[in-house]
Amino acid sequence: SQQGEEDPQALSIQEGENATMNCSYKTSINNLQWYRQNSGRGLVHLILIRSNEREKHSGRLRVTLDTSKKSSSLLITASRAADTASYFCATTEYNFNKFYFGSGTKLNVKP
Amino acid sequence: DAGVTQSPTHLIKTRGQQVTLRCSPKSGHDTVSWYQQALGQGPQFIFQYYEEEERQRGNFPDRFSGHQYPNYSSELNVNALLLGDSALYLCASSFRQGGAGGYTFGSGTRLTVV
Numbered sequence: 001s002q003q004g005e006e007d008p009q010a011l012s013i014q015e016g017e018n019a020t021m022n023c024s025y026k027t028s029i030n031n032l033q034w035y036r037q038n039s040g041r042g043l044v045h046l047i048l049i050r051s052n053e054r055e056k057h058s059g060r061l062r063v064t065l066d067t068s069k070k071s072s073s074l075l076i077t078a079s080r081a082a083d084t085a086s087y088f089c090a091t092t093e094y095n096f097n098k099f100y101f102g103s104g105t106k107l108n109v110k111p
Numbered sequence: 112d113a114g115v116t117q118s119p120t121h122l123i124k125t126r127g128q129q130v131t132l133r134c135s136p137k138s139g140h141d142t143v144s145w146y147q148q149a150l151g152q153g154p155q156f157i158f159q160y161y162e163e164e165e166r167q168r169g170n171f172p173d174r175f176s177g178h179q180y181p182n183y184s185s186e187l188n189v190n191a192l193l194l195g196d197s198a199l200y201l202c203a204s205s206f207r208q209g210g211a212g213g214y215t216f217g218s219g220t221r222l223t224v225v
Contacts, residue, residue: 035216040199042115042218043154088153097205098144098167099214101153 004089004102012108019076021105023089024069030092032065034074037086037104046074046087081111115140115204115217123223124192130222132187136204137215143185145177146201148219154201160185161207189222197224 004025013019023032031050035043049056049065049072056063062075076083086106090099116135124130136143142161146154156169160179179185183204189196199219 040148040150040219040221042201043203043216045213045215048213090153097142097159098156098169099146099154099203101146101155103151103153 004091004100006087006089006102006105008105009103010106010108012110013079015079015081015109015111017079017109019079019083019107019109021074021087021107023072023074023102025072025089025091025100025102026070027093029067032063032072033090033092033099034061034063034072035088035090035101037088039085043088076107079107079109081109083107084109115202115215117200117202117217117220119220120218121221121223123225125225126192126194128192129188129190130192132189132200132202132220132222134185134187134202134204134217136183136185136202140204140206140215141183142205142207143179143183144203144205144214145185145187146203147171148199148201150198157187192224194224197222 004023007022033048034046047058049063060077065072086104088101088104090101118133144159145157148154157171158168159166163179174190176188201219202217203214205214
């Protein structure tokens with residue numbers, strides 16, 4: 001299975017701290033994306049990193065990709081209570097258009 | 112610019128019944144994908160529709176079927192409901208199958224089978 005796995009499964013931090021979550025996957029990918037989900041509702045796209053990229057930034061988000069280790073990390077800096085959500089990584093293979101999602105990291109940012 | 116619209120938002124059905132979920136894609140998008148998300152899990156790909164045909168399918172039984180209309184809207188049908196079909200069903204739309212321009216997810220339909 002291509003499905004990724006996030007680590008840790010749950011993370012609790014204080015507002016203002018940084019949050020780091022990791023994702024591992026099993027086969028070659030076209031790109032890797034991170035999504036946020038609030039309270040079991042729809043998925044919100046955060047950032048996409050292509051297989052030939054190693055690092056990408058978007059606001060307070062920093063994503064790294066190590067294709068040799070088949071892993072990615074998402075760093076949220078200066079976290080806010082509003083960042084409380086579940087975070088999922090999703091991969092797509094070459095020539096395929098479906099996402100493979102991991103089981104997610106549940107982030108709780110305490111005010 | 113409307114995003115992806117799914118209806119209904121919540122639904123309760125009895126085992127053995129049939130259910131139809133609906134999805135209207137984002138304006139400008141022509142491809143619709145459906146995902147099932149069980150509680151505490153990541154979404155699982157069900158199938159994708161493009162040009163009114165099922166183009167890809169995940170590991171789901173034939174009880175799960177779909178349709179895409181000429182206006183690109185889509186339906187997900189589930190027959191002979193099982194308790195295990197209880198989940199959040201997410202629809203994602205994109206332009207073309209390759210997702211150029213990105214995917215947009217709807218807020219989902221929460222299906223409870225009792």
